[in-house]
Amino acid sequence: MSVYVIGCAATGTAFLSRIQCHVSRGLGAGLIAAAVFLAAGPAWADQTLMASDSSQVDCTASAKDLTRISLVEDEFASVSKISTGNPTDDFSVVNEPVRGDIYLSVPDGFTKPALSFFATSKRGYVYKFVCRISGDQAAQVFVSNPAIANERAAENAPAERPGPQDAAIDLVQAMYSNGVVDGYEMRQRALRPVYVGTLKVQMIAEYRGAELNGKVLRIENKGPADVELTEATVAPASALAVSIAERKLAPGRVTTAYLVSRNTR
Numbered sequence: 001m002s003v004y005v006i007g008c009a010a011t012g013t014a015f016l017s018r019i020q021c022h023v024s025r026g027l028g029a030g031l032i033a034a035a036v037f038l039a040a041g042p043a044w045a046d047q048t049l050m051a052s053d054s055s056q057v058d059c060t061a062s063a064k065d066l067t068r069i070s071l072v073e074d075e076f077a078s079v080s081k082i083s084t085g086n087p088t089d090d091f092s093v094v095n096e097p098v099r100g101d102i103y104l105s106v107p108d109g110f111t112k113p114a115l116s117f118f119a120t121s122k123r124g125y126v127y128k129f130v131c132r133i134s135g136d137q138a139a140q141v142f143v144s145n146p147a148i149a150n151e152r153a154a155e156n157a158p159a160e161r162p163g164p165q166d167a168a169i170d171l172v173q174a175m176y177s178n179g180v181v182d183g184y185e186m187r188q189r190a191l192r193p194v195y196v197g198t199l200k201v202q203m204i205a206e207y208r209g210a211e212l213n214g215k216v217l218r219i220e221n222k223g224p225a226d227v228e229l230t231e232a233t234v235a236p237a238s239a240l241a242v243s244i245a246e247r248k249l250a251p252g253r254v255t256t257a258y259l260v261s262r263n264t265r
Contacts, residue, residue: 046140053125057143061115061131065138067104069129072144073152074121075100081117091115106133123148164211168240168260171214175207175258176243184209190218196233198223199249209263212240217257221249235259 051057061067069076079093079102088109095102100122106115116130125145174181184207193202200220207214217234221227227249231242234257246255 046142048142048144051127051143051145052147053145054128056128056130057141059129059131059141060134060139061104061106062135062137062139063106063110063133064136065105067131067139067141068101069104069119069141069143070099070101071121072142073148074123074125074145076102076119077122078120079117080119093117104131123151164240164262168212171207171209171212171260172241172243172258175205175214175216181207181209184212184214193218195222197227198225199227199229199233201234211263212260213263214258214260217259218254219249219257220254221251224251226250229255229257236261238262 047059049057049059059069076095077100079095081091081093084090088107089112091104091106091110093102093104102119104115110133112133114130114132116128118126118128120126125147127143131141171181171184174184187206187208188204189206191203193200195201198221200222202218202220203215204218205216219229219234229244229247229249231239231244234244235242239259239261241258241260243258244255245257246253249255
């Protein structure tokens, strides 16, 4: 690097000395500025790379210092590489447990132009790394997988609002367990019973919400014969959900029915 810096500076000075030629002076100023940039700039910048599952990651590893490889929003779980048995041809990989990064280092006299290995992340992604050996400074490589961002977006996406039918089923289950439901006002009251044939039907509880209305009915068979209860027997055709605890009701027996309809308020 120092050879290029000195060459640029010397050539730039030579062109600047040509006072009568504006083109030469401009070129000379540009070469000197390039020399200053080369002298002041770092040997290697951090590498930020995009990679997908099972893809190859091409990077640069330091020849004299450590190389840190970090996965964005993920961690390394394991690394697989071949050992040659020759100390000068083997590189080392250390998995740092706190952040889940790996650190690469090559021995003095390492003759290969690049090193390669496979790595598996804790999210289950596999990457093939091929790192060219170059430079004396420590290096950092950051690998980002677009699939992880998609996973995060899906995890953070708002849950879909349940449809009326699903909400009605959830309300029936809550009424069956005599539970409290968010967004509903529960009133336990016994209205005057009505008769449907030989059946005595009485509402004993009501759940009122912004969109749905749930009712708990007490049904008693006052007749001399068994009665087969159906949805049409206890609920109007507009009901979204109906549940009957005991469908075949013997004389004198009592059962409970739960029905949900749209709120007409």
